[in-house]
Amino acid sequence: MSFLPNSQLHTGGIIREAGNAHDYKTGDWRTFVPEFIEDNCINCMxxxxxxxxxxxxxxxxxxxxxxxxxxxxxxxxxxxxxxxxPPAKKGKSALVMVREEK
Ligand code: SF4
Ligand code: SF4
Known part of the structure; x- marks a missing residue:
């Protein structure tokens, strides 16, 4: 790992703590969002x-x-x-991408 000399700026693109995704809110710049249609879900994961x-x-x-x-x-x-x-319930999927309302 390298750092800029005499600076507190770290080199970009480095994940300093593995498994930290839950600590950051990164969902505010999307254009589309999945809509969950529970009736079509078969819980396949x-x-x-x-x-x-x-x-x-x-x-x-x-x-x-x-x-x-x-x-x-x-x-x-x-x-x-x-x-x-999967389109498991009569050809219908439980997740469909829709444009997000801002
Ligand atoms: S669109 Fe689906 S796969 Fe992509 S980040 Fe959102 S929940 Fe996860
Ligand atoms: S992939 Fe679709 S059917 Fe499977 S658990 Fe997720 S929402 Fe449900």
Whole structure:
């Protein structure tokens, strides 16, 4: 790791503490956001597995995890969850990307 001489500025692009995504609110610059349609969800957890951030809320208190929704503070609107969400209920997916109302 290198630092600029005589400065407190750190070199960019370095994650100094692993697993710190939950500590930062990074979901305020997206254009699209996933809409969760609970009736179409089969709780396959693909969205949780593929989300590159800490933006899928699940309930693990039961014998199987349950999808609860999107954590807006962390969702960047990348759409990966909606892409991976299977159209399992009569061809309908539980996650659909929609333009966010600002
Ligand atoms: S990927 Fe879709 S069906 Fe699977 S848990 Fe997430 S929202 Fe539910
Ligand atoms: S849009 Fe991207 S960041 Fe937001 S919940 Fe889906 S996969 Fe995660």
């Amino acid at each position: 693909f969205c949780w597995i593929y989300c590159p951030d800490d933006a899928i809320e699940i309930d693990t208190s039961g014998s199987k995890p349950i999808m609860k929704g999107i954590i807006a503070d962390h969702c960047k609107g990348c759409g990966i969850c909606a892409h991976e969400c």
